[in-house]
Amino acid sequence: MAFKFFKDGDDLYDEATELLKRGEYGKARDIFQKSIDKDGGTDDVAAVMVALIDLKDRQTEGSAYKRVSDALSKTDATEIVFGLTTISCSELSTECGLMKRKMELLSTSDKKSKSDGLQKLAVEFQSAIGDRNLIVPMLFRNDSTMTGTTEFLNLMAISYETLSEDIVWTDTQKAAEYEQIAAGYRQQNGQPPDANMERIRCFSTTCRCWMCGRVATGEGIHFFSAPSEVTTSLDNGEDSPVKSRPEGGAHIYICRACYTAVSKRSDEISRRYYNEAIAELRRAEVRLQAEIAALQSQISMIRMSR
Ligand SMILES: [Zn+2]
Numbered sequence: 001m002a003f004k005f006f007k008d009g010d011d012l013y014d015e016a017t018e019l020l021k022r023g024e025y026g027k028a029r030d031i032f033q034k035s036i037d038k039d040g041g042t043d044d045v046a047a048v049m050v051a052l053i054d055l056k057d058r059q060t061e062g063s064a065y066k067r068v069s070d071a072l073s074k075t076d077a078t079e080i081v082f083g084l085t086t087i088s089c090s091e092l093s094t095e096c097g098l099m100k101r102k103m104e105l106l107s108t109s110d111k112k113s114k115s116d117g118l119q120k121l122a123v124e125f126q127s128a129i130g131d132r133n134l135i136v137p138m139l140f141r142n143d144s145t146m147t148g149t150t151e152f153l154n155l156m157a158i159s160y161e162t163l164s165e166d167i168v169w170t171d172t173q174k175a176a177e178y179e180q181i182a183a184g185y186r187q188q189n190g191q192p193p194d195a196n197m198e199r200i201r202c203f204s205t206t207c208r209c210w211m212c213g214r215v216a217t218g219e220g221i222h223f224f225s226a227p228s229e230v231t232t233s234l235d236n237g238e239d240s241p242v243k244s245r246p247e248g249g250a251h252i253y254i255c256r257a258c259y260t261a262v263s264k265r266s267d268e269i270s271r272r273y274y275n276e277a278i279a280e281l282r283r284a285e286v287r288l289q290a291e292i293a294a295l296q297s298q299i300s301m302i303r304m305s306r
Contacts, residue, residue, distance in 0.1 A: 013046055020083040030052040045080055047071040048089075051081060056140045060102060062103035065096040070098070085139060092135050094128050094154075099136070104154065111166035115159045122155035155190035157182045168203065172218035176203040208257035210246045215242055216255045220257070222258050228252045 009201045012035035019028035032053070051067040058064035070095045081086050101121055101188045108114040129148025137143035160182035168175035179200045183193035202219040208221060209216060216222040225246055235245075254262075 004124075010035075016046070017081070017083075022294045023083070025053050045047035045069075045075055045077050047050055048075060048077075048080055049082065051271075052139075055136065059136065059140070060103060062100040065100035065103065068277055069096045069100065082095050082139060089136055091129075092134070097153075097156065098125055098128065102151075106158075111137055111162050115162040115166070118155045118159035118162065122152045122159065126152040149274070150189055153185045157185035157189065157191075160185065164203075166197070168218065168221050172203040172221065175218075176200045179203065206242055207253035208240065208242045209258055210244045211258040213244075214255050214257075221256070223255045225254050226254050226259065241271075 016028045016031035016035065019031065029050055033048045036044060036046045036050070046066065048071040051064075051071040053062045055068055059135060072089050075089065078089055079185040080092075082091060100122065101117075105114055105117045105121060108117065126147045127148075129151070131147050131149050133144050134146040134148070134151065137146045159180045164175040164178035164182065176199075179196045183196035183200070186196060203221070204217070205219045206215060206217040207219070207223050208214070210228075219225065228245075228250055230245060230250055243253070252253070264300050
């Protein structure tokens with residue numbers, strides 16, 4: 001029997017596959033890469049493996065999904081065995097293509113196009129994957145709760161939350177309606193819609209500004225509750241249904257205009273004090289440096305005169 005001194009690409013591939021079965025992703029990646037360097041071809045499943053292992057810790061990056069799709073497009077294989085799991089190449093390719101678009105859309109700053117894009121993508125998750133489990137969460141987190149359908153519900157919720165964020169500055173009532181729709185999708189997806197309900201409460205709360213008397217709707221958006229000292233004498237006489245302070249506690253309602261005017265002025269004053277303090281510190285530093293230099297030269301003169 002011939003004894004091989006050097007491992008060829010196939011031996012390395014087998015070795016890496018064994019490592020994957022034991023969950024040793026880092027070591028497996030190095031050896032898959034070596035097998036590519038030895039005899040990597042255009043039809044290279046090892047390249048898919050490397051891209052897939054790299055995706056493990058980069059599941060929020062669109063480019064990591066793209067690398068898996070690119071590697072898959074260069075192989076004729078219909079299935080790959082990743083550790084103990086056999087994966088359909090076409091299903092993995094579909095999932096990575098959709099996930100890449102999801103990550104890109106989530107970081108889109110234009111809220112209207114983000115929301116539209118997410119709804120289109122949600123429908124594609126539903127039609128292309130449906131009730132089938134997503135492969136990547138199963139592979140790396142053993143998470144069998146994510147399917148094309150749960151992703152549809154999740155993306156629809158995010159889409160309506162994005163619409164709400166977009167419109168809340170001009171129409172809090174509409175924003176609350178969008179949050180209500182998002183809450184419905186979250187509930188269908190088995191997620192508690194607490195954050196949506198809290199936003200609906202805030203968007204529906206109306207107050208009268210303690211300072212200027214304007215009426216505003218949308219807590220945290222168009223007005224704030226700010227800590228203050230409200231004496232009994234000041235608190236007397238409010239019988240309007242629109243309150244200028246919340247029940248109990250030492251807080252008052254301030255509209256955004258008054259709030260930002262006060263906080264910007266306060267920032268200016270703090271900045272002036274800060275700049276003065278820093279300038280004084282610099283002057284002290286220069287003075288001390290000069291004294292240190294004088295002392296150093298005196299020490300050298302004493303040393304030389306010895
Ligand atoms: Zn005001």
